[in-house]
Each structure stands twice: as C-alpha cells, then as structure tokens.
Amino acid sequence: MSVTRVDVARRAGVSEAVVSYVVNDGPRPVAAETRERVKAAIEELGYRPNVMAKALMGGATGTVGLLMPSPANPFFAELAEAIEKALVARDNHVLIGIVTGASARGEEYVASFIDRRVDGLIVIANPLLETALVDAAGRTPIVFLDRIAKLRGSSSVMVDNVAGSAYAVEHLQSHGHRVIGCIAGPPGIGASVDRVAGWRRQQQSVGHDSSDDFVAFGEFTEAGGEAAAYTLLAPEGRLAATGREVPSAIFVSSDIQAIGAIHACSLLGLRVPEDVALVSFDGTKIGQFARPSLTALRQPIHDMARDAVSMILDSDDGRPARPRASVLQGNLVLGESCGCRDDVGSHRV
Amino acid sequence: MSVTRVDVARRAGVSEAVVSYVVNDGPRPVAAETRERVKAAIEELGYRPNVMAKALMGGATGTVGLLMPSPANPFFAELAEAIEKALVARDNHVLIGIVTGASARGEEYVASFIDRRVDGLIVIANPLLETALVDAAGRTPIVFLDRIAKLRGSSSVMVDNVAGSAYAVEHLQSHGHRVIGCIAGPPGIGASVDRVAGWRRQQQSVGHDSSDDFVAFGEFTEAGGEAAAYTLLAPEGRLAATGREVPSAIFVSSDIQAIGAIHACSLLGLRVPEDVALVSFDGTKIGQFARPSLTALRQPIHDMARDAVSMILDSDDGRPARPRASVLQGNLVLGESCGCRDDVGSHRV
C-alpha cells in the first residue's frame, strides 16, 4: 500500500518519532545530519503524511469550508475563485457548499464540514445559516463575508456598501439625473439593505426623492433584475401606472441584475444609457462585456479574499484566534451604461 | 470533547461493536430491540461518526474532488453547481480545485486530494493533468468530463461536440449563410477540436469553404472571443486584409466567447445578427440575457452532472468500478443572435 512513517524510519535507520520531528519541525530538535538522512528517505520513498491520521490527533487538516451562493452570479464566481486561489497559495484546500436561497441545507453543510474537521469556515452572506453556525462557532474559526459577524468570536470582511452605493448614485447625479430608482437585492441580506441605504442617503443629501416607491427588490439574478426593472419602468409598472415620474436612471445592486435590467429596457424599447442610465454594484468582468458595458462600483475581490483567508489561517498561529473585522472600499469602474462616454463604439478594451 | 462511539455504547448498555453494527447496518446482525436502544442513544447524544477515523480504516470519506477551469466562464460555473448539487443529494461533499490555464498546479491538486482520501475525482477537460492523474488512477475512480478517458480504468462523460456543432452550423446555413467562420476554443482541448470538426464537417457537407482561414482560436473567455472575432471580421483582420470574403455568420465554440464576439462586433460597427449572425455552444443562462440573446447549442448540464456523479459513487458499490462512458446530446436554444426572430425590432444598435 502507501508508504508510511514506519517505512521512512526504517529506510533512514531512525525511529518513527524522529520522522515526525523532521516533518513537523518539532516539537523536539533533530541533529542536522539525521535530519538530512530522513529527508532523503522521505524523498526517495515519496512519503506523504496521512492527513486523516493527523486530523484524528486533532491536528490541522489544511482544509477550509466555503459556504456561498450560486456561482451563476459572476460576482460570487469571481470571489470564490479568488478565495480558492488565496487558500491554495497557502497550501490549503477548499470544501465547497453552495447554499441556494430558501434551502435549509445550511445546517447540514456546517455539520458535514465540521465532521470533516475543516480548519475554518468562510461564509458568504446568507441569513439562513444562523442557527447552524452557532455551535460551529465554538469548534472552528468563522469568517463572514459581506455580513457583520454577530456570532461571538467570529470575524468579518465587509465592503463599505453604503459608501460605495452612495458614490455610485452620486455619479449618476453628476450626469444631471434627479429621479433615480433603486433595484435592491433580496431583503434580509445585509448587503442589500446597506446598498439601498447608500442610495437613499445620497438622494436625500441633495434633496431628491428617495421614497420606497422608487425601490424594487429582486433576487441577485438576471431575472430578478429584469422583473425589478419592469416594476420601475414599464407603462404598467408601479410608477407609470400611478402617474408618477419614471426614473431616468437606476442604481442596481448587482451586475447580474443590471444585465437583467438592460434586457428589460431592451424589451421596453428604452435605450441605455440614453433613456435610462444604469450604474451597478460589483464590477465583474462580464459586466465590462455587457452591451452597454456596465459602469459599476467594483468590489475589491482579491483583498476580500486575502483578508478572509488570513483571518482563518493566521488565527491558528498563536492563540485561539482573536476576532477581527475589516471594512474595504470599492472603486468606480466606468463603462457605457451611465452615459459617461461619448465615444461609444470607438474604444478598445 | 465530542461524543464518541464509547459514549453511545455506554448509554445504550451495549458494546462499542454493536454501535458500529447499527451505524453501518452490518456486518453482523443486531436484535431489533437492541438496535432501537442504540439508535435512541445516538439521537440523544447527538453522536456523529468521526469521518477521519473511518477514512483511516480505509472507509469512504464521502468527499469527491472536482478539478475544473475558472468559474468565470458561466458554463463551468453552472456545471460545477450541478455537480455539487448532485453530489450533495447523495450525501457527499466537494473538494474543489480550480486549474487555470498554464499553471502546473494540477499535480499538486491531485496529490492533495488523494491525501484527503477523496472517494473519486471528477475532472473537467484540462490537458495538463495527464501525468498527475496517471498514478491517481490506481487509487481512486476518475471521471473525465468532456474528454475521452485515455487512462486505464477511468470513465468519461461527453457531449457529442461534433454533432452539436454541426447542428448549430446547419442552423446558420438554413438562414442562407454560406461563408461561416469558426471561433474555436484553446487548441489542445478535445472539446475545442471536436467543435471545429463539427463546423468543418457541416460546411463541407454542403460544399462551403471550411479552410483554416476561417478558424480563429481563442481562450474560453470574453477577451478570447473578442480577439478571435477581430481576426475574422476586422478590416485589418486576417480575411479582409487579404481581400477574402468576410463571414456573414460565425459559429462560436462557447457562450462566453460569443459575448466577447458581440462586443467586438459592436466596436466594429457590425450589427448582430443583421451583419453577422452568431450561434454558440453551451446554452448558459446568461447567454439568454445577452444582447442580442444567444442562439446556442445547450449542453445537458444536469445529465452530465448526474452521470459523472453516478460513475463515481455507484462504482464503489460492487466491484472495483467498471469504467463507463456516456455520450450525451445537446439541443439548440433559439435566441436572437442567429437572426431567427423577426421581433428583434425592439433592439437598436
């Protein structure tokens, strides 16, 4: 079968313990010469420590669990990839769990991950995991992404959704828009709430209407964005139907919804950005290839991933992990959807 | 600490072995009454078998490894999600590895996954893993997706790329197109090669030009598709520059490339589908929200996932897994990009 520590020990003419000391750099010192001999034996035999046995002893497994929404949303796909890369760069691996909307599978995932002795859990905003995570919190470090950690001892990485959204809305205002709608994410998710808050704050700060009539909620999907856009823009929609002023611009809470919204505009015969200007949140790659390309508040995906991973991995270093929290800022990426560019059609990417 | 089998045994007033028999339904029978008592104890104590210990004994870990390209390509994102769902539905979990282009990390992933005792490996087309997988093949079942299994003992799930592409091209031909270009995926990947073959076969079968001049290779990314489109369509591109006839239609090997190609057309002032008709391969959700929406050959994602998972999980059931192979057919999804629909009037360029 596979080569074990005993084989290495025999080959190097030492005891099993010494092999351990060499592999783990401790807890006891080893003579330089002996160490070389052992290393050679390991090399020659192609010995690899058995992760299971180590875990059984309570050691680290080099595996962290990632709980995330569907990667059909390109933002989550990009974020997941960034996290995976950051983890692998530090010799860890990812156990993944996709927690879709209403499914209560969350608890099962958490339990299974704990069973598999993950060294930590990275959880991307999903309000349904509350109870499941409570008891997990005591067993392994947890980092929340895009969600304030209410759990004792857990950490969080946030982007400043309020400031980012406000900035995006301000950009729209700078183009002269006054009636600016808001397509929100699913209610109940912190990020959704904050982005609406950012839109509202910015509209209020210059005295524009920010009543709930201008807010349409939808899932973080193309269809969600499309439906929300209809609500705000269609002749039979909420606003037009009651004779209210129809927005000349919309702040959309995610790129994927913006793509759906553009689709809706297209079907309604509205041009983007001429008839309706759009700015969204996320700044994904595919948004830049949308037609028109999206002006969006880009989330600092790689920084988010780096911080989250660091909070998990560096916690083990000294003591039981002191909870941390980081708040990152996004930046605006200019595309065509806001009406900024006159040179539509003449630029290269 | 956590509750072990000993606790359950004590609580139920039986020996540890009996607990095992109950948990695993064997290998020895247990009296119905005793069984109930043990089950009750398990329930009350919230006992969960230690996966690590079981794996140490050579048992299944309920974890399978998935090696895939970047989920920034929505097709892979959808496929990965389908696989994850299929696996979880059968009480397994996914260790994920994203293997990007030229990185030779493949070997590391495979080794790490084996270390973690995965019950199987699902590998989505990546030519770089050859050597790494050779020795893995003996240790765990492997299923290749979109790639013929050359490895002894491994299985594969394929979609009929040649037939699918040919069908897509035929659709273009039915609209009257004769000069049809081909945007290919990265050379070296079986699926790429086959899709070009399908395009060529169909063009040849009706006597149209299918020379290499009409084929442009590119990565499975937006940028890859954009660049390839330039090659075929731009005034300074390969064809126009030499006075050759410029395609009135293009078969694109993936949705994500098609999105890039549309972008290129837009920048070149070419309307889709009026000036250039497009049909792509994949049939992802986001393709339906592209502008124009994509006519595409949809891959049977859920069937692919189901088959792949079944090949891994059902192999363990009886004997050492008899290698299987399944070939699935796609179906054409009609969108606006091919020019089928007359109701594109609502779109402006």
Add this chain to the structure above:
DNA sequence: CTGTTAGCGCCTTCAT
C-alpha cells in the same frame, strides 16, 4: 538528541 509507547475513533475478524 533519539527511541518507546499510549492513545485519537473507528471497523472487523475472532471468540463467546
């Protein structure tokens, strides 16, 4: 500095 050894939690013959 290096060797010995007792578990970690579980499964599985082998007895009873």
Add this chain to the structure above:
DNA sequence: ATGAAGGCGCTAACAG
C-alpha cells in the same frame, strides 16, 4: 446476537 481486541498512521509525552 454480542463482546473483546488488534490495528489504520500519526503525534506527543515520557524515558533513555
């Protein structure tokens, strides 16, 4: 039908 005991590969305390 049930219990006892060995061992999976590794770590860490405890000798030497």
